[in-house]
Amino acid sequence: MKAILQAYRFTGLSGKLTSRGVCVCISTAFEGNLLDSYFVDLVIEKPLWIHHHSIPAFIPLERIAAEHLQTDVQRFLFSLCEHLNAYSGRKYQADRLQSDFATFLTGPLQRNSLCNLLSFTYKVELGSHSFPFCTRLLYKDLTKTLPTDVTVTYQGMKALPALWEEHRASHEALFCTKPVHQVFASFAREGEKLDLSPVS
Numbered sequence: 395m396k397a398i399l400q401a402y403r404f405t406g407l408s409g410k411l412t413s414r415g416v417c418v419c420i421s422t423a424f425e426g427n428l429l430d431s432y433f434v435d436l437v438i439e440k441p442l443w444i445h446h447h448s449i450p451a452f453i454p455l456e457r458i459a460a461e462h463l464q465t466d467v468q469r470f471l472f473s474l475c476e477h478l479n480a481y482s483g484r485k486y487q488a489d490r491l492q493s494d495f496a497t498f499l500t501g502p503l504q505r506n507s508l509c510n511l512l513s514f515t516y517k518v519e520l521g522s523h524s525f526p527f528c529t530r531l532l533y534k535d536l537t538k539t540l541p542t543d544v545t546v547t548y549q550g551m552k553a554l555p556a557l558w559e560e561h562r563a564s565h566e567a568l569f570c571t572k573p574v575h576q577v578f579a580s581f582a583r584e585g586e587k588l589d590l591s592p593v594s
Contacts, residue, residue: 406479407471414438414445420475422482424539425573429482434474442467452508453477454536476537483539483573484509490575498578500526510536512574515549518561525549525558531569544569 406421415438422429434455435446441464449455454477462470488505491514504513510533517524525548532543546566548558568577 406475415442418471420471420478422479424479424483424486427486429486430478432478449474449478450481450507453481473537480533480535480537480539481509484512484533487539487574488512491578494575495578498581508536510534512541518565520558520561523558527562527565529565529569531574539573540571541569 406423407418408421409416409418412435415436417433417435419431419433421431432448432450433446434444434449437443437445444455444459444463447455453474455474458470458473458477462473488503488509491499491512492503498516500515500517502514505511512531513529515526515528517526528547528549530543530545531541533540534542544566546562546569548562565577568580572580
């Protein structure tokens with residue numbers, strides 16, 4: 395176990411030996427930012443078992459342990475790291491959207507505890523017209539920080555003009571390939587005009 399922790403230290407794993415076994419600390423990060431840390435207190439005996447932990451209830455710890463803990467401790471730790479880092483990365487994106495780009499949104503950002511479902515609405519202006527784009531991001535793969543399903547729809551019209559439809563489609567593609575806060579940052583860099591008028 396000590397050798398495993400030394401080998402995995404570069405991934406954010408560290409730990410210390412205890413009288414019963416080892417307490418593993420998993421430090422998460424996204425885009426070079428250190429985020430939350432979690433611990434798992436393992437009892438080293440046959441079979442291995444978890445004495446205490448601080449893993450959020452919505453992370454599938456029991457399933458990961460059932461699949462790997464008794465047969466491959468390294469795989470157990472790696473899989474747990476994947477889930478925790480992805481969760482922290484998704485949460486970081488949602489937090490950044492709320493803190494840095496709240497003025498772009500025309501209503502509250504909606505998210506669940508696992509941050510694998512985000513929905514929000516923002517307005518984009520072109521000339522004298524503006525349209526609210528409703529966005530839904532679904533992250534089916536809980537080990538990833540990019541959504542697997544993206545839907546960008548519009549309100550108020552049955553069919554958008556061709557130019558607006560191009561905007562909608564390009565936004566949908568951006569949300570598929572970039573973290574959500576980076577998408578809004580790219581709008582600003584490219585000079586795309588978002589509606590920043592106060593929401594009444």
